[in-house]
Amino acid sequence: MGDFFERIVDVQVTGDEAGPLAERMVDWMVSEGLITRETSGDGVYSLTVDQGHVPGPDWVRAVADASDSDRRPGPVAVVVGRDHHVGGQGADDAEYAICPRCRTKTVIIEYPEEFEADEEVWRPFRDGIAAWKETGEGSAPCSACGASVPVTEWQWEPNFAVGALAFDFWGWPPLSAGFCAQFSRRLGHRIVGHMGKS
């Protein structure tokens, strides 16, 4: 155990707001008894941080099924900074993206024939994401309608997200839908959930 994670990505917060928002969310989760201020690197394999918050006495309140509650989950790592996040164990690139303007789906990895991104198709997205990481702004053009769409507005496949704030729950049982909804309300932003293995 320990190498499974469940992740919540805030896909709307800006890079500047992410740090203060992360602190408020930690304060809230501590006050709810879900995590503590104590940190540990045990079983944490997050992108840019190697420490997370140790679960609090009431961590079971965040999960869907607490029947396995004698098994204490791992730390919750808080990842602040503009980045792209991938779930599962698949490729580092998105399989597809849907244009929020015209709803056209741009396929980037042609499963099952291909397992890697079509370089030609992926390049403008990758460049847009790189620019966004660097400056906070980056777009990729839609090949169907021609709109230049910010990378934070493209609707990515479920295992891919770009965001400036992510919470990695290491070794936790599945989080409840109620908790995720409450979490999103607290953030004040739309979230994307990932499950995967490091």
Ligand SMILES: [Zn+2]
């Ligand atoms: Zn479009």
